[in-house]
Amino acid sequence: MPRPERLADWWQGRRWHDDRGDTSIQMAIIFPFVLLATVAVIQASMWYYARQIALTAAREGATAARAYQAGTADGAAQARSVLERTAGDSLRGYHVVAGSNGQRVQVQVSGTAISMIPGVSGLHVTQSASGAVERWTVPGAGG
Numbered sequence: 001m002p003r004p005e006r007l008a009d010w011w012q013g014r015r016w017h018d019d020r021g022d023t024s025i026q027m028a029i030i031f032p033f034v035l036l037a038t039v040a041v042i043q044a045s046m047w048y049y050a051r052q053i054a055l056t057a058a059r060e061g062a063t064a065a066r067a068y069q070a071g072t073a074d075g076a077a078q079a080r081s082v083l084e085r086t087a088g089d090s091l092r093g094y095h096v097v098a099g100s101n102g103q104r105v106q107v108q109v110s111g112t113a114i115s116m117i118p119g120v121s122g123l124h125v126t127q128s129a130s131g132a133v134e135r136w137t138v139p140g141a142g143g
Contacts (some may be wrong), residue, residue, distance in 0.1 A: 043116050047123045050091045050113035054127035057082040057096070061107035062129040065098055068136065072098035075107045089114055091125065106130035 057079040065075020076098040083094050094111035108128040115122040 039116055043123075046090065046116070047113045047125070050111065050123075050125045051127060053083070053086050053091045054094070054109040054111060054125050055129070056086065057094075058107045058109045058127045058129040061096065061098060061109070062105060062131050065100070065105040065107060066131045066133050068134045072100050072105060072107075075105060079107050079109055083109065083111075087111070092122065100133065103133060104130055105133055 060082045061075040061077075061079030063075075064070060064078035065072050067074070076096045079096045079098070083091065083096070087094060090113065091111040092114060094109060096107065096109050098105065098107045100106070106128055107130070108126065110124070110126040112122040113125050
């Protein structure tokens with residue numbers, strides 16, 4: 001056993017000798033979690049981007065469908081046009097549904113966001129937009 005004044009030096013030297021390879025083991029344990037977190041962030045970003053594409057198409061379709069003397073077919077066509085220009089591979093298998101009750105129009109866009117995880121088909125995305133139908137009114141006619 002070393003003298004007490006040199007005990008700290010002895011322990012420090014022994015500690016460095018005994019800890020060889022610990023960093024490699026720590027990285028082998030931690031790295032899969034870091035990789036998983038990175039893939040999760042990228043997947044969430046791709047899902048969010050697909051949602052934004054679907055929402056933009058639904059809003060554009062609703063704006064077109066609620067225009068004066070336009071119909072739900074015009075809104076659906078506009079939404080599909082936006083999707084054809086912007087969706088690319090980010091939103092796959094999209095489907096547009098437009099409907100109206102005479103007072104309001106609604107356009108719904110759904111599809112699948114691409115997946116980075118092998119064997120997983122992707123996350124389903126559904127967004128909708130609605131608005132009042134524009135109509136001609138006479139001032140003071142009550143409606």
